[in-house]
Each structure stands twice: as C-alpha cells, then as structure tokens.
Amino acid sequence: MKVVECKNLTKQYGRVKAVNDLTFTLAENKITGLVGRNGAGKTTLLKMIAGYLHHNSGNIQVFSENPFNNLKVSANTIFIDNSMSFSPALTLGQLLETAGEFYVNWDKNLANRLFKYFSLNPDQSHVNLSKGNKSTFNMIIGLAAHCPLTIFDEPTSGMDAGTRKDFYRALLKDYIAHPRTIILSSHLLEEIEDILEDILLIKNGEKLLHISVAELKEYAIGITGKTDRINQWLSNRERIFTHEIGNDDSYVVIKNECSSSELEEAREIGMRISQVSTEDICMHLTSKSKGGIDHVFSRG
Amino acid sequence: MWYVGGDVRLILNSDSMKPIYVQIAEWLETEILIQAIQCDEKIYSQYQLAEMFNINPATAAKGINILAEENVLYKKRGLGMFVATDARHIILNKRKNTKLRAMVNELAKEAVQLQVNEEELVEMIRGMHQKLKGDQK
Amino acid sequence: MSLVEVNSWDIVKKQYRYKLKSYLGVFSSLIIIQVLAIFFSLNGTGMSGGSSGTFSYKVNYYSGDLILVFMMLWGFITAIIITTKAYRYDDTSFVTNRLTSHFSNILFLISASLFAGLTVFLSSHLFRLITNIMNVDSIMVNEHTPLQIAKGIIGAGLYIFLFTSIGYLVGMLIQKNKLFSFFLPIVLVGAMYLDGMNNDVLIFHSISLYFLSETLLSLLIIKIMSVSLLFYGFAIILSARMEVRA
Numbered sequence: 295m296k297v298v299e300c301k302n303l304t305k306q307y308g309r310v311k312a313v314n315d316l317t318f319t320l321a322e323n324k325i326t327g328l329v330g331r332n333g334a335g336k337t338t339l340l341k342m343i344a345g346y347l348h349h350n351s352g353n354i355q356v357f358s359e360n361p362f363n364n365l366k367v368s369a370n371t372i373f374i375d376n377s378m379s380f381s382p383a384l385t386l387g388q389l390l391e392t393a394g395e396f397y398v399n400w401d402k403n404l405a406n407r408l409f410k411y412f413s414l415n416p417d418q419s420h421v422n423l424s425k426g427n428k429s430t431f432n433m434i435i436g437l438a439a440h441c442p443l444t445i446f447d448e449p450t451s452g453m454d455a456g457t458r459k460d461f462y463r464a465l466l467k468d469y470i471a472h473p474r475t476i477i478l479s480s481h482l483l484e485e486i487e488d489i490l491e492d493i494l495l496i497k498n499g500e501k502l503l504h505i506s507v508a509e510l511k512e513y514a515i516g517i518t519g520k521t522d523r524i525n526q527w528l529s530n531r532e533r534i535f536t537h538e539i540g541n542d543d544s545y546v547v548i549k550n551e552c553s554s555s556e557l558e559e560a561r562e563i564g565m566r567i568s569q570v571s572t573e574d575i576c577m578h579l580t581s582k583s584k585g586g587i588d589h590v591f592s593r594g
Numbered sequence: 595m596w597y598v599g600g601d602v603r604l605i606l607n608s609d610s611m612k613p614i615y616v617q618i619a620e621w622l623e624t625e626i627l628i629q630a631i632q633c634d635e636k637i638y639s640q641y642q643l644a645e646m647f648n649i650n651p652a653t654a655a656k657g658i659n660i661l662a663e664e665n666v667l668y669k670k671r672g673l674g675m676f677v678a679t680d681a682r683h684i685i686l687n688k689r690k691n692t693k694l695r696a697m698v699n700e701l702a703k704e705a706v707q708l709q710v711n712e713e714e715l716v717e718m719i720r721g722m723h724q725k726l727k728g729d730q731k
Numbered sequence: 732m733s734l735v736e737v738n739s740w741d742i743v744k745k746q747y748r749y750k751l752k753s754y755l756g757v758f759s760s761l762i763i764i765q766v767l768a769i770f771f772s773l774n775g776t777g778m779s780g781g782s783s784g785t786f787s788y789k790v791n792y793y794s795g796d797l798i799l800v801f802m803m804l805w806g807f808i809t810a811i812i813i814t815t816k817a818y819r820y821d822d823t824s825f826v827t828n829r830l831t832s833h834f835s836n837i838l839f840l841i842s843a844s845l846f847a848g849l850t851v852f853l854s855s856h857l858f859r860l861i862t863n864i865m866n867v868d869s870i871m872v873n874e875h876t877p878l879q880i881a882k883g884i885i886g887a888g889l890y891i892f893l894f895t896s897i898g899y900l901v902g903m904l905i906q907k908n909k910l911f912s913f914f915l916p917i918v919l920v921g922a923m924y925l926d927g928m929n930n931d932v933l934i935f936h937s938i939s940l941y942f943l944s945e946t947l948l949s950l951l952i953i954k955i956m957s958v959s960l961l962f963y964g965f966a967i968i969l970s971a972r973m974e975v976r977a
Contacts, residue, residue: 324652325650341975345828346974346976347974347975363971365737365742365826365827365828366737369735379817380821381821383753383756384752395745395749396749442733442734442735462648466648466649470641470645474732488614489650491653507653508615508656
C-alpha cells in the first residue's frame with residue numbers, strides 16, 4: 295500500500311517555490327529520512343503531508359485521500375516538530391492523558407515509561423520546558439501515539455547527545471515492535487542513517503534522490519591525486535564535488551559508476567580511491583556550487 | 595564461546611568502506627566460524643539483528659540475504675534462517691579467496707614501495723604466523 | 732498498521748472536553764471582570780455609562796445590567812481570543828480538522844455563555860444585597876420564582892452567546908487579514924456616529940430593541956440562535972482554506 299503519494303507537487307509562497315514539482319511515493323512500514331539543507335522545503339513538504347498546508351498544483355494523497363483539513367488523515371497521522379503547541383493550562387501529565395483520548399492506538403505504558411526515563415515532571419507546564427525537554431516530550435507523544443503515519447520534523451533539536459541517541463534507539467525498538475510508516479527529517483544524516491531504510495534528498499524544493507540508504511552509501515566515490523592526471527582520467531565524467539589541495543593535487547567526488555578495472559587503472563596511475571560518507575554525498579549534492587564554500591573565497 | 599542472548603552489542607564501524615549490511619554479514623560469518631552458532635541452528639532474525647546493532651531491519655535483512663545467496667544459510671518455511679551444514683567451509687573458502695588475497699595484494703604493494711625484498715617479506719610473515727600460532731596454543 | 736476510522740462527532744466531544752479543561756484562563760478573566768463590574772456598579776455614578784446618547788440600553792431599570800453588559804463584552808473578547816493562532820494551533824497537536832475545531836469551539840462558547848449567564852444572575856443578587864446593606868432605606872423588589880430565575884439565566888446566557896458569535900466572526904476576519912483589526916473599529920464607530928446624526932431611525936437602537944424587547948423566551952432563543960449561527964456559519968466558511976502553522 296502506498297501511504298504517501300505525490301505527483302508534481304508544488305507549493306508556492308509568492309513567487310518562491312518552496313516545493314517544486316515533487317513526485318515520489320512512500321510505501322507502507324518504511325522509515326524514510328527526509329534530508330536537505332535549511333530552506334530546502336522539508337518542513338513545507340511535511341506540513342502538506344500532515345494536511346496543514348494546501349498545495350498550489352500537482353497532487354498529493356495520504357492514505358489515498360487529499361490530506362488537507364482531512365479528519366481521517368489527522369487521526370492516522372502524527373506530526374511532531376518543535377513548534378507543536380499545547381495549552382499552557384494543562385500539565386504534562388494531563389497532556390499525556392488527552393493524547394491518549396485522541397489517539398486510538400495510544401500506548402499508555404510506553405508513554406509513562408519514557409516519561410519517567412527522561413525524568414520529566416508530570417506537574418509541569420509545556421511552555422515552561424527547556425527546548426530540549428520540549429523536544430523530548432513531543433517525541434514521547436509521537437512514539438506513543440502509534441499512528442500509521444508518524445512524522446518527525448527535526449525531532450532532536452535542543453536534545454543533548456545522550457537523549458538523541460536514546461530517542462533514535464527508542465524509535466527503532468518501537469518501530470520493530472509496531473511497524474509503521476515513519477518520516478524523519480534531519481540535517482544530521484550521520485545520526486539517523488543507520489535506522490533509515492530509504493532516503494529522500496531534496497534541494498530547492500526538488501527531488502534529488504529517493505533511494506535506499508544502502509544504495510546511497512555506494513552512490514559516489516572520492517578520488518585523490520595529481521590534478522592533471524585526475525582531469526585526464528575523468529575526461530567527461532560528471533563531477534559531484536571538486537576540491538583543490540595545494541597547487542597540483544585534487545579531491546574529486548564522482549558517481550560510483552566505474553568498473554573495477556577502471557578503478558584498478560586509476561590506482562595504478564597513483565590515484566587514491568576512497569568511500570564518501572552519506573553525509574558528505576548529501577552535502578555535495580545539495581551544495582550551492584560544485585566547489586563548496588571555498589568557491590566563495592576563491593578569486594578570479 | 596557463547597553469547598548471552600540479547601546482550602550482544604557490537605559497535606558497527608560507520609566510517610568503514612564497507613556498507614553496514616556487509617558488516618552484518620561478516621559478523622554473522624564470524625559467529626559461525628567461531629561456532630557461536632552451530633550448524634542447523636537458527637540464526638538471528640532481521641529484527642533481532644536490527645535491535646542488536648541499532649540498524650534498520652531492512653539493512654539487517656540484506657546482510658542475511660547475502661549469506662543465503664552464498665548458501666551459508668538456508669531457509670525453513672515459516673521458521674526462519676538456519677546455518678547450512680557446510681557453512682564454515684564456504685566462509686573459510688570465501689575469506690581465503692577474497693579477503694586474504696586482497697590483504698596479501700596490499701601487503702605486497704606496500705613491500706614493493708618500501709623496497710622490502712621477497713625473502714624479507716616472507717620471513718616477516720612466517721615470524722608473525724608462528725607467533726600467532728604459538729599464542730593460540 | 733491498520734487505519735483508524737473516525738467519527739466527527741466523537742472528535743468534537745473529545746475536543747470539547749479538552750477545551751473545558753484547557754481554556755480555564757477564560758473563566759478566571761470572567762471572575763475578574765465580574766468583580767470589576769460589581770465594583771463599578773457600587774460607585775452608583777457608573778450606571779450612567781450605559782447611555783451615551785447612541786447606546787441607550789435600559790441600564791437604569793435594572794441594577795445588574797452593567798454586569799450583563801460587561802459579560803457581553805467578555806463573551807465578545809473571549810471569542811476573538813479563541814480564534815487566534817495560539818488557540819487554533821493547540822487543536823492541531825491532536826486529531827482535528829477545521830470543522831470539528833469550530834464545532835467544539837461553539838459548544839465551548841455556549842457553555843461559557845450559560846455559565847456567564849448564571850454568574851450574572853448570582854452577582855446581580857450579590858450586588859443587590861450589598862446595596863441593600865449599604866442603603867438602609869431601599870426596598871428589595873422582584874421576588875423570583877425558580878422558573879423566572881432559570882429564564883433569566885438562559886436569557887443572559889443568550890445575549891452573551893450572541894456577542895461570542897460576533898466576536899468569533901470578527902476574530903476570524905482578523906485572522907484572515909490583519910487589516911480588519913484596524914478597519915472594523917473605524918467602521919463600527921463611524922456607523923454609530925452616522926446613526927446618531929440621523930435622528931429619525933436609530934439603526935443600532937432598533938437592532939438592540941429587536942432582541943431586548945422580546946418577552947417570550949422561546950422566541951428569544953430562536954432569534955438569537957439564528958443570528959448567532961449565521962455569524963458562526965460565516966466564520967466557518969471564511970476559515971475553510973486557512974492553513975495551519977504556515
């Protein structure tokens with residue numbers, strides 16, 4: 295079953311296209327990472343999926359229905375981000391109870407255990423929580439709701455390293471026990487890639503890649519060596535990223551499409567081949583120019 | 595060597611050249627080689643592996659599938675994956691032919707670069723090999 | 732994971748319960764305003780505030796009227812507050828759509844209005860008691876039967892509810908476009924001014940009379956409910972394409 299289906303989805307703010315001609319589908323019970331730079335359109339996309347925003351053109355279907363202002367989608371989806379607001383009149387304990395009333399699959403036991411584990415105070419009000427604790431509380435609601443579509447938009451902002459780790463582990467364990475469709479957005483890909491199955495990489499509201507993490511790991515290779523030799527060997531191959539080291543050395547990232555004999559040949563002429571981390575691949579693919587930040591400082 | 599179920603936590607090397615699922619496959623191979631898992635014994639499920647290594651179950655499944663394709667594991671309908679009778683043999687052969695060969699290749703290259711001659715290199719290997727064997731006894 | 736089927740009415744009920752608990756601040760402002768109203772009424776001179784030439788409520792007939800006027804204003808402002816982002820977004824943290832959110836708001840405002848109506852009755856009694864103690868000469872008139880009391884509470888509640896509907900519509904207009912918060916007071920004051928200049932037909936006066944002269948409770952209910960629901964309906968239509976956390 296397709297949980298989310300977007301076709302040529304576009305969302306405009308004035309003349310700026312926050313989401314531009316996006317086409318993809320998310321299959322049931324997968325954890326997908328939504329990755330992109332700041333302002334790439336991640337949050338706008340997630341809010342359209344959650345039914346908060348309407349689109350300008352194209353088509354979006356969640357559980358085969360238009361999600362905007364849709365009660366069925368709302369009941370089966372939970373959208374967790376750090377601007378979630380709760381009434382300041384209710385304590386955290388009361389908020390958990392309320393969440394339990396609204397979400398049919400609510401796992402009260404899990405909610406209470408997590409709440410205790412993270413030493414939250416049930417008599418406190420949501421507005422008085424620190425940024426990190428707010429994220430932690432929201433995350434507990436997101437997990438315990440057991441919604442068939444669970445969306446976390448930058449869920450760990452403000453959390454310390456230990457809490458982040460705990461959260462991702464809790465997410466994975468709960469997912470294994472109760473498989474469901476999860477979308478996780480983050481700019482810290484390194485932190486989440488192990489628990490992801492697929493990655494959706496976007497840039498300027500457009501889709502760059504939608505592949506499995508395993509494929510992404512082998513998507514590109516890095517080559518280091520003398521600039522002129524590299525240029526010769528690469529000839530017309532498309533470069534994802536180029537970085538000059540000193541006067542005549544270069545580090546170039548290319549798509550991993552070379553045969554093993556070609557790579558062997560490259561090694562023979564003194565080039566070093568290295569793997570590129572998924573984080574770096576995404577960074578290079580989404581960077582504004584092929585030379586990265588160095589390009590800004592180069593004269594000429 | 596026996597593991598206490600559920601508490602095995604091996605830290606996967608995410609900087610390694612190897613994809614996680616290959617590391618999973620190699621870890622399982624090692625478990626079979628050291629006979630932590632016996633022949634015809636049931637191997638960890640993708641979910642157990644996912645929990646143990648904190649990875650997506652699909653990635654864990656991919657690791658299991660590699661071994662199934664190499665006939666190290668076989669499937670019993672509705673019961674899961676089991677270790678093949680000749681699993682150790684297959685793994686040892688594979689490692690000899692790929693891993694060890696590649697390492698020797700690297701070693702030889704380095705030796706050439708450092709201008710270490712053949713006898714010297716072989717002597718180094720022999721010495722190291724004997725030392726390790728001696729340690730094991 | 733199998734999908735959950737939902738029923739709108741069920742969600743409205745849950746939201747209504749949630750709002751009764753979480754909009755507590757609304758009731759504390761009610762108490763404060765009532766105390767203020769009683770205080771103003773006790774000054775005696777404060778009574779004249781009701782008749783500024785254009786607004787000729789029959790404030791002087793009935794000693795508790797100022798309290799009712801204050802409560803109508805309270806209803807108006809409370810409804811505006813409920814339409815603001817902070818309140819609307821609280822709904823979206825749980826299961827909702829625009830319609831269930833509106834219905835639970837309306838249910839909440841009906842309850843709040845009736846509660847306010849009850850407190851108007853209670854505090855006007857309190858007020859009369861206080862004046863009675865203060866002015867030894869005065870005589871307490873109007874002995875009420877329980878039925879009359881009930882009618883009085885419902886009537887007061889209805890007037891307050893009418894004002895919540897106006898507030899809700901005004902609030903929604905402002906949410907739609909901030910310019911309304913600037914524009915609407917000008918239109919209102921301007922209209923009242925023009926209305927006052929024209930000595931023949933006082934529109935505001937006749938509108939007030941249309942409701943205030945109604946002696947039959949059942950007709951009053953029909954009159955007020957139909958007008959309020961019209962305002963609410965309009966507010967709902969206005970918000971149909973409104974986005975959340977845009």
